Amino acid sequence: MYPGLGVRRHLEVRAGVYRDSVSLMQASRRIGAEPGVRSALVAMATELNIELLVGMGFHAPAGASANDMVVAVEADGEEQLAGAVATLDELLAQRRIDGEGQAFPDPLPRTIRAAAAGATLALISTPGQYAAADAFEALDAGLDVMLFSDNVPVGPEIALKRAAAIRGRLVMGPDCGTAVLGGVGLGFANVVRPGPIGLVAASGTGAQQLMCLFDAAGLGISHCLGVGGRDLSEEVGGRSTLAALDLLASDAATERVVVVSKPPAPAVADAVRARIADLDLPIDLALLGPGRPTLTDVAERVVRAAGRRWTAPRQWSAPAIRQRRPGALRGLFSGGTLCAEAGFVVSERLGAVRSNIASDAASALPDDLRSDGHLVIDFGDDVLTRGRPHPMIDNTLRVDRILDEGSDPACAVLLVDVVLGHGAHPNPAAELAPALATARENAARGDRDLAVVVSLTGTAADPQGLDRQVAALQAAGASIHLSNADAARTAADLVAG
């Protein structure tokens, strides 16, 4: 047999055909999994995707732009190739068309304005370079905005928030992953009970962790208003945070407020404190950083202040991995704040921890995200989500890295977060647990006992099923903690000399 004999390739540009990147990633994966297909890429012909195409060994198609779809398939034979293209056509044809069956069916609206009558909020998740314009369109149509998109430059963010203030609207974001409005979860949101606590969140997964810990302690949420990770920076000046505080202060359902954020710029911190002093409402600041209280500490403080009983967050231990072992801790996260918090907790115990989201250059991971020592990686960082879905939706990158760590003799403990809730992957444990089990098996073959610690952010009411996720992860040999700080501490203790 000659390798490569019979290999057939198909490259096609579909001019002017557009689908969002998540749909196309899913289509690429579906086709790539067809029998006899070696590789497949269905994507908009952006510069990045053309690079990917060239990387697959195809020639860059001349004249294709970001408005054109490119289809590239490599298969074992003509038949398999044709099958893959037929599957793609079927997938693309499955697009929803509103008003089917009417005499003159309306096409889907192309603008927010055309759909805005009676609406209150625009949820925008378009690519970052265009998303601010889309948010402006929503403000012009009189809507509040949740701007899920990341990679939005700061200049447009400021312009947007200034315009929102003039129009009396709230801009949640950019890079706002989570919001809850009167029980409705937007973006990544856990199913939590209603209650008196209002959240103002510059951090999506920070807010998710707090809400889940509150929920487990029987304390419910009125609203969670996201503001975007940069809102409390000096440039943006906390515009959305201040607006969100005002909204919650005049909301009948809200009795206490928690602001969760990185420590703000000093001038902004003063402005926020001044506003808090003006408002007749108890407001806790959960400012995350090294040496500061963890999210779990904040949750405990708030639960007690609200007059509820606090019990330590639940955990499911893995008996096999209690003893300490020498080696490195490797934290692989989908949640940015969960990653940062784990980094602070671990470095308090183990010293230097390198990370792709480290604020100091000395702790920064190189671009290949490799290091011999302890490390924590946020796979949801802007740089790693360019051109691909968020790791809470798509586990591919983390599964690959889990398998790599299983074969790395230096790796002693894997620390992994799993975030449940609306918007997240429908069954993350189904993909992560087998990878964790395989990593442990591979390590065992090298005479290593690889410990796995999972930080699980979720509630019993989440659509993925908390129990089902726990069971699958336990079966893979992981210990599981509803408190992210506990998970990080447990993982650190396992390698601490």
Add this chain to the structure above:
Amino acid sequence: MDLSAEPRVVAMGVDILADALAAQAVEVRRIDWRPPLDGDALIRVLADPRRRAANEQALAAMLSAGAMLVDIRPASEALGLKPGEFLHAGPPISWERASGPLRGALIGAMLLEGLVTGSEEAEAALSAGHVELEPCHHRGAVGPMAGVISSSMWVFELHDPANGGTAFCPLNEGLGKVLRYGAYSPDVIERLRWMNTVLGPALRAAVRQHGPVDVKSIIAQMVQMGDEGHNRNRAGTLLLLRELLPDLVDTALAETLGAVVRFVASNDHFFLNLVMPAGKLQTSAAAGIEGSSVVTTMARNGTDFGIQVSGLGERWFTGSAQVPEGLFLGTYGPDDANPDIGDSAIAETMGLGGFVMASAPAIVQFVGGSVPDAIRTTKSMYEITVGENPAFSLPILDFRGAPTGIDVVAVVKTGVLPQINTGMAGKVAGTGQVGAGLVKPPAECFVQALAALAEAAPDPFVAG
């Protein structure tokens, strides 16, 4: 934000986030998002604090504009045109770059004015640069197809009582071999002479006896009678005739009355030349508003397609005119067609023509479509316009007003281009009309205009 009410969400972007809302039984409407034609200038223009109010002002001016036919006179009087001065359709152009139909029409106009004795002499004079060429739009005039107006031609004079504007348009010659399609044979010239000596004076006498004719009101009626005001003007023409016929009978010479009435009644497009100046009045009312991104002119000279924008003064933003798609007369085919030509896209600029295709189901096949296509076309034009004109309401859309005031920002943002219904001229000078169909402007006109709006906008990213 009202925290006490359940959110009703419009979702733009990845489907899974909308799916997650649907799974919570929350009302969610999805937007069919596409990448914009150009991303960088958009945010600057959207952030321009003047834009919304400026566009509202532009729309209000357009909606308020009236169109009264007040007189019919020679262009020498009405426009001060001298022999040897010629107006033409579209943005400015030289003889060297002029297309076949424009060249043919200019040759014909030289012959009509008696400046030359033959077509070769006319061509020589034109190529030597001995004549003055200027866009109709620069003089408050509009001309269909080649749009050539010379000093002896008679023009309609329309007045906008609300905004004080005046606009002009020559009289329509009919279909087939006519000057505006680039034909200049002796019969064409002879017809133009008759229009100057018989038709014009007869109509003038009738209009003067009748008093100002409310053209806007006739347009409102024609749109409800199956005309879209660009490729179908049959109802409008008959309504005009009904209005003027008694006065024509009263004032015309007995020996010319029959010929005049027959000429108007047999030309389904006679009223186009009144829709167009009404459009010019409506769109010029919105011109010159700082910060406004509303299109006030779309016009083609057979080589370039040009637009003008309210907030950008007299500047033209041009791209290559496209060849329309549609049906051809006789044995003509796509190879015979000249690129898009004429000021008649003022119809779409005012919200008629392709924008109200939904109201003209009788001609959808003529321009190569189906009735559902026509309705979809009109609905998609609402996506790129700032408002609706209640004066021109569409029965089939439950009397929704015509989509009005094309917004450069919306065009670039959505990539939805204005839909224009148009006639097609033969590309060889002297041919005449070869067909009719649909055409869109080149996207670059709008991209350039947006860049200029961004340059003119205050820096949105400075602190404060």
